[in-house]
Amino acid sequence: MDMVQKILKGDKRSIARLITLIENQAEEVRELLKQLHKFTGKAITIGITGPPGAGKSSIVNFLAKKFREDNKKVGIIAIDPTSPFTGGAILGDRIRMQDLTLDEGIYIRSMGSRGALGGLSRASYDAVKVLDAAGMDYIIIETVGVGQSEVDIIKLADIVVLVLIPGMGDEVQAIKAGVMEIADIFVVNKSDLDGADRLITEIQLNLDLNQDKNRIKPPIIKTVATAGEGIAELNITIKDIHKRLHDSGLLQIKRKARICQELQELIREIHIKQIVSSFEAKIDIFTEKILKKEIDPYTAALAILNNKNGYISID
C-alpha cells in the first residue's frame, strides 16, 4: 500500500524499485500493478525507433527538455538490445542522457531486452504503466530497433516516431517491410547532411504508394538533433498527431490492441508455467525416447499434451 501511494505521488525511488521488481518477475508485482491499473491511461506514450547512429538519444534528450518547458512530467524508457557482445556504444548514448536525470520532472530508466521470450514486451508495458500511474504526462520509449520484439513494443505506443538519416545507402529500401507502416511521424535527422532531401522524397514516395485510408498520413520533420534544430516543430507535430489520433478514434483502437496483446501474453505466460511444470516428468521420459529414435519430437509433444503414457508407433 505504502509503495503504491508513493508511486502515485511520483516518488522516483519507489518507481525504480517497482520496475526492478518487474524485471525480476517478483511475486508481489501483480498485486502492486493491480492497484495501480485504475490510475493509468492518462500519459501519452511516444515510441522512438530507428537504426543505430540515427541520433535517437539526442532527439529524446531535446524532446524531453521541450516537454519540460511546458511543465510536463516526462518518463523515458530506453530499451537496450541484449547483445552479449556489445557494450560501449549504447552505454555512451545513455550517458549523454544523464544530465536529464537531474531534473525532478524527468524519470529515465534503461531496460535490457534480456530475459524470457516475450518477457521484454511484458516488462516494458508494465514499466510504462508504473510511469503512467506515477503521473508522467509523456512517456518516451526508445529502442534501437534491433529485433522484431523491439518493433512490436514500439508499434503499440500511442505515437511512433521513426528516425532516419541520410546516407544509409539504399535509404528507404533498406528499411524492411513492416517498419515504414508503424510510423506516425518521420524524423529526418542530420538533415544538414547531403542526401537529406533525397531521403525525404523517397519517404514521400513510399507513403504515397502505400496510402492507407485508415491512417493519418505521417508528417516528415527535419531535425539536426545535436543542435536542437527541429525539435520545437517535432513537439508541435506530436501534439497535433495526438489530437488527430484521439479525435478520430484511432488512439482508442491502438490502446485496445495493446491491451489485447498484453492479455494474450499474460494468458500464455501463466498457462505455460502451469503446463511445463506439470509435464516435467513426462518430458524427461520422452526426451530419452526421442534420443533413441523411438519417437519424433512433435509426436512426443502431442502425446504429452494428450496425456498419453504409452509408446506410439513410428511409421
Next chain:
Amino acid sequence: MDMVQKILKGDKRSIARLITLIENQAEEVRELLKQLHKFTGKAITIGITGPPGAGKSSIVNFLAKKFREDNKKVGIIAIDPTSPFTGGAILGDRIRMQDLTLDEGIYIRSMGSRGALGGLSRASYDAVKVLDAAGMDYIIIETVGVGQSEVDIIKLADIVVLVLIPGMGDEVQAIKAGVMEIADIFVVNKSDLDGADRLITEIQLNLDLNQDKNRIKPPIIKTVATAGEGIAELNITIKDIHKRLHDSGLLQIKRKARICQELQELIREIHIKQIVSSFEAKIDIFTEKILKKEIDPYTAALAILNNKNGYISID
C-alpha cells in the same frame, strides 16, 4: 514420401524446399520431419558465434573447405539477426560465402531470426535435422550473437566455437556473463593484430578463474582467417574436442538437453495455439473491461484461464 527419399539422398533442392516449408511453418512439415527423425543424429553440429566483424564468415568459409579436403559433406546454417534496419554488412558476408555453394558437398542456408517468439530456435533445430538426415557430416551454425535467442541456439550445438578479436576495448570484460561459459573452443582471430597475446592471456585468466570440473577446458586457437591461417589447427581441435566430449559422455548430455528444450518449446507452441484461439471471444470482452479499468490485465488473464465469466471485484 518422394521428398523424404530425395532428402535422404542429399538432394539440395529438396533440402531447400523443406527448410522453406519449416520457415513458413507449413502443415506438412510435421509429417516429413517425423519420417526424417530416425535418420538424424549422425552429423556433428558446430556452433560458431562472436561479435560482428570478428571474421566468423571467413572462418566458416575456410573450415568448410578444410572439411571438404577430408571428403566430408558440410551443411551451413547462417542465422541472420532480424533487424528491420540493417542489410548491407550481413549480406556482404553471405556473398563472400557464395563460392562455397558451387561445391556439391556443401549446402548453405541463411535463416532469418524473424518470426514468432521461440520460432527461431525451433526452425533452426529443424533445419539442422534436415541437413543431418541428408547425410551432412558436419553442420555449422553461424550467428552474430546479437541476441539471447541466438546464444540459446548456439549453446545447444555439439561444439561451440567462440570467435574473438583483439582490440575490442575491454576485451573479455565486454563479453557478458554466460557467453564465455558456452564456448568449447576459443578462436582468437586476426591474431596478427596488436593485443592478440593480451586477449589470449585474458581468456586464459578467465578460464582459470571459472574452472568447471564437469567441462573440458576449452583450447584457444590463433587464426588469421582471411589468409586461412590456423584453420588446420582448428579442424584438428574440433575433432579432438568432439572425441573427448563423446568419450566422456558430455556430448550425450548436450544432445539430451537440446531435445529436452525442443520438446518443451513444441509443447508450449502446440498448446498455446489451442489456448489462445479457444479464448478469443473472452479476450475481446476482457480487453474492454481492462480499458474501462474494471479489471487489471493479470486478474483478467487468471479469470480467462480459470474459465470465469463474471466480474471480479477490484480492491
